Amino acid sequence: MSQTLPKAALYYSPASIWASVALLALEEKGYGSDEINLKSVDLAKGENFAPAYLRINPGATVPTLVVPLEKTLSAEIDSRYKAIQDTKSIVEFLDKSRSAQSRTHTTSTAPSPSLAPATIAFSVQSNQIIELLHSPAADPNALFYMNARSEGELKELAKQLLPFVSGRRDALLKLLADSDSGAIQVSDKTKAFWQVKLIATEKFLQVYQDADKSEGELSEEARQARQEYLRSANSAWSNLKDVLSALNKEIIAPFVLGDQVSVADLHLAAWLARIASLSGASVSDDGNTAVAKIEAHVGDSFSLSREFSVAEARRRAGIPVTGVEPTERQSKLAAFWDAVKERPSWKKVYGEGLH
Numbered sequence: 148m149s150q151t152l153p154k155a156a157l158y159y160s161p162a163s164i165w166a167s168v169a170l171l172a173l174e175e176k177g178y179g180s181d182e183i184n185l186k187s188v189d190l191a192k193g194e195n196f197a198p199a200y201l202r203i204n205p206g207a208t209v210p211t212l213v214v215p216l217e218k219t220l221s222a223e224i225d226s227r228y229k230a231i232q233d234t235k236s237i238v239e240f241l242d243k244s245r246s247a248q249s250r251t252h253t254t255s256t257a258p259s260p261s262l263a264p265a266t267i268a269f270s271v272q273s274n275q276i277i278e279l280l281h282s283p284a285a286d287p288n289a290l291f292y293m294n295a296r297s298e299g300e301l302k303e304l305a306k307q308l309l310p311f312v313s314g315r316r317d318a319l320l321k322l323l324a325d326s327d328s329g330a331i332q333v334s335d336k337t338k339a340f341w342q343v344k345l346i347a348t349e350k351f352l353q354v355y356q357d358a359d360k361s362e363g364e365l366s367e368e369a370r371q372a373r374q375e376y377l378r379s380a381n382s383a384w385s386n387l388k389d390v391l392s393a394l395n396k397e398i399i400a401p402f403v404l405g406d407q408v409s410v411a412d413l414h415l416a417a418w419l420a421r422i423a424s425l426s427g428a429s430v431s432d433d434g435n436t437a438v439a440k441i442e443a444h445v446g447d448s449f450s451l452s453r454e455f456s457v458a459e460a461r462r463r464a465g466i467p468v469t470g471v472e473p474t475e476r477q478s479k480l481a482a483f484w485d486a487v488k489e490r491p492s493w494k495k496v497y498g499e500g501l502h
Contacts, residue, residue, distance in 0.1 A: 193318020
């Protein structure tokens with residue numbers, strides 16, 4: 148029998164963009180540090196591909212939230228659990244599980260404001276923005292691997308990513324070898340999954356390993372691989388223009404739905420932090436500076452419309468309005484950045500830098 152009250156466990160990686168959404172939600176909802184077990188998953192060591200992790204998340208993604216079933220919350224009975232495997236559902240669960248209607252055993256006395264949109268119209272708008280952020284055109288993980296659009300940029304990116312990608316490859320090779328030798332027992336489906344991930348990993352790894360070579364030193368296969376990589380990278384960053392423009396148009400500002408923080412803000416905050424990080428921005432940058440770096444990184448003279456009053460944005464976000472001209476304007480995404488970076492949740496999750 149269980150001797151203590153069952154607790155949820157959040158499996159995350161500190162540098163994971165979507166895990167950061169869940170971490171922001173924990174802070175915004177005021178969960179106590181002893182209410183949810185945080186279990187770090189080292190993606191560089193391929194821990195997300197381990198059989199034990201695949202049992203709770205067959206897709207090998209983070210975050211994963213493992214929660215006790217409602218009927219087994221009592222300390223007098225054996226607890227049973229379920230795994231929640233997508234970020235949107237995790238945040239919605241965390242929002243509902245610390246409220247006046249929840250049976251969650253809470254030790255925290257911190258406020259627990261609802262993050263759910265207040266109206267049907269806001270719910271529709273919130274869902275549209277979240278879906279856009281998780282769409283292929285906005286995929287921040289793809290941009291992470293393809294943050295180089297020239298041979299010079301590729302050399303620099305390779306220095307950064309080679310240890311991570313090599314570790315991932317080595318972990319998959321060992322898992323496959325152990326399954327072949329019988330050291331671990333897994334299904335054919337799991338082996339096939341590992342093979343698919345290995346092929347995708349080695350595709351990037353080969354390009355990074357050849358990054359220091361001139362085009363004349365490459366084999367024909369390697370040359371084509373590099374050209375395809377650079378084409379894909381240029382296309383991915385070009386497609387981001389439409390995503391950024393749509394976000395800048397659709398959010399109300401200073402937060403996604405206006406003055407109050409909602410679930411959509413957590414997704415946008417983590418996504419924008421990743422895009423800003425890839426663009427060379429830092430956690431200390433203000434909104435105008437961070438967005439200017441993103442615009443410059445996207446290239447092709449890309450620029451977001453600047454129609455939102457800086458003074459109004461700061462008043463709505465509760466930020467002091469000092470040294471701001473009444474006529475000063477900024478993009479909505481810049482206003483969002485300025486507002487969200489003042490949140491204690493942002494300072495907790497991104498206090499050591501953007502990721």
